[in-house]
Amino acid sequence: xxxxxxxxxxxxxxxxxxxxxxxxxxxxxxxxxxxxxxxxxxxxxxxxxxxxxxxxxxxxxxxxxxxxxxxxxxxxxxxxxxxxxxxxxxxxxxxxxxxxxxxxxxxxxxxxxxxxxxxxxxxxxxxxxxxxxxxxxxxxxxxxxxxxx
Amino acid sequence: xxxxxxxxxxxxxxxxxxxxxxxxxxxxxxxxxxxxxxxxxxxxxxxxxxxxxxxxxxxxxxxxxxxxx
Numbered sequence: 001x002x003x004x005x006x007x008x009x010x011x012x013x014x015x016x017x018x019x020x021x022x023x024x025x026x027x028x029x030x031x032x033x034x035x036x037x038x039x040x041x042x043x044x045x046x047x048x049x050x051x052x053x054x055x056x057x058x059x060x061x062x063x064x065x066x067x068x069x070x071x072x073x074x075x076x077x078x079x080x081x082x083x084x085x086x087x088x089x090x091x092x093x094x095x096x097x098x099x100x101x102x103x104x105x106x107x108x109x110x111x112x113x114x115x116x117x118x119x120x121x122x123x124x125x126x127x128x129x130x131x132x133x134x135x136x137x138x139x140x141x142x143x144x145x146x147x148x149x
Numbered sequence: 150x151x152x153x154x155x156x157x158x159x160x161x162x163x164x165x166x167x168x169x170x171x172x173x174x175x176x177x178x179x180x181x182x183x184x185x186x187x188x189x190x191x192x193x194x195x196x197x198x199x200x201x202x203x204x205x206x207x208x209x210x211x212x213x214x215x216x217x218x
Binding site for chain 1: 180181189190192196
């Protein structure tokens with residue numbers, strides 16, 4: 001039977017898989033970029049350093065995002081959902097998305113399709129920000145409820 | 150908060166311990182401590198009623214307003 005615990009476990013597993021993917025991406029970035037450039041039909045001669053820079057710089061917010069997501073899931077697993085720390089993690093996730101969007105938009109000068117990544121990341125950041133605002137209000141309500149005798 | 154809880158004073162007047170009061174009004178000692186130390190954000194009418202009944206006093210004997218600068 002599908003339970004809340006199994007659902008959280010699955011989410012944590014997915015986040016860990018993404019962390020492994022990120023580490024793999026960082027480790028194999030030069031090879032992956034070479035592979036992409038050899039397959040791409042777009043005129044991308046001499047853009048390998050730019051692609052590598054985008055990947056390495058983009059890995060920083062991605063790592064922050066994944067770490068925050070993992071910690072958030074750990075708190076949810078322990079039953080601590082509406083706490084101030086989770087609002088902080090959601091804020092970090094949101095800013096990591098916006099940082100990713102900025103990196104992607106800056107990278108669009110040498111490869112236009114980065115714009116789509118930037119839009120998607122900014123949109124995701126916006127959604128997380130709204131969720132963060134809701135959780136923030138819920139934390140306040142919970143505090144008030146906890147301290148109503 | 151400018152609302153002061155004078156529960157300690159009333160308890161001392163009635164010579165009632167925290168454990169005894171908590172048991173009489175049906176709340177945990179931890180919650181009573183939150184109330185006594187002024188950490189509470191709100192008090193239910195039902196709790197106030199139970200406290201007044203147990204301590205034989207009026208709400209004004211327990212709660213006071215003190216203007217803050």
